[in-house]
Amino acid sequence: MLKERFFKTTAFIVACNVLIVLIASFVMQAATDELMPEPDITLTNVWARPAVQGGNSAIYFILTNNEEDDLILIGASSDAAEFVEIHETTHEEDEHTGHDVMHMHELPELVVKGKDSLNFEPGGLHVMLINLHEPMRLNDRVQFTLQFADRQPVTAEAVVQMSGD
Numbered sequence: 001m002l003k004e005r006f007f008k009t010t011a012f013i014v015a016c017n018v019l020i021v022l023i024a025s026f027v028m029q030a031a032t033d034e035l036m037p038e039p040d041i042t043l044t045n046v047w048a049r050p051a052v053q054g055g056n057s058a059i060y061f062i063l064t065n066n067e068e069d070d071l072i073l074i075g076a077s078s079d080a081a082e083f084v085e086i087h088e089t090t091h092e093e094d095e096h097t098g099h100d101v102m103h104m105h106e107l108p109e110l111v112v113k114g115k116d117s118l119n120f121e122p123g124g125l126h127v128m129l130i131n132l133h134e135p136m137r138l139n140d141r142v143q144f145t146l147q148f149a150d151r152q153p154v155t156a157e158a159v160v161q162m163s164g165d
Contacts (some may be wrong), residue, residue, distance in 0.1 A: 040062060
């Protein structure tokens with residue numbers, strides 16, 4: 001009887017401590033989010049390529065940092081795809097054939113200099129949407145969110161079209 005009561009009391013104390021830790025972590029996260037300022041950026045010429053369900057697409061835009069300080073883009077997200085990554089396409093000469101070869105790779109972070117702009121464009125920087133949940137047809141709209149270090153995330157909308165013109 002004493003053992004059973006001891007175990008019930010111990011389990012109750014452990015459960016209370018876990019609950020206190022969870023509540024504290026939620027409060028700390030909320031306080032941190034409120035302290036982070038929104039980045040002073042402008043997104044223009046925002047568009048995305050059409051693609052089939054299960055396929056990949058890309059979002060393009062011009063990102064202007066209106067702040068004096070540099071901003072660090074650390075990721076992107078969208079409910080439109082299973083995975084979303086910041087990518088860069090580079091062109092290199094193949095040392096054996098001499099032909100131009102394109103390589104695409106994920107960037108873990110990207111510095112946007114203060115008072116400067118970056119062009120996210122075909123053949124360069126882009127937000128890659130991988131394994132689309134639905135087809136992206138011409139004139140559809142897709143929401144995406146850019147995440148910055150030490151700043152609030154920014155959500156924007158891209159129109160699906162054949163080019164950025």
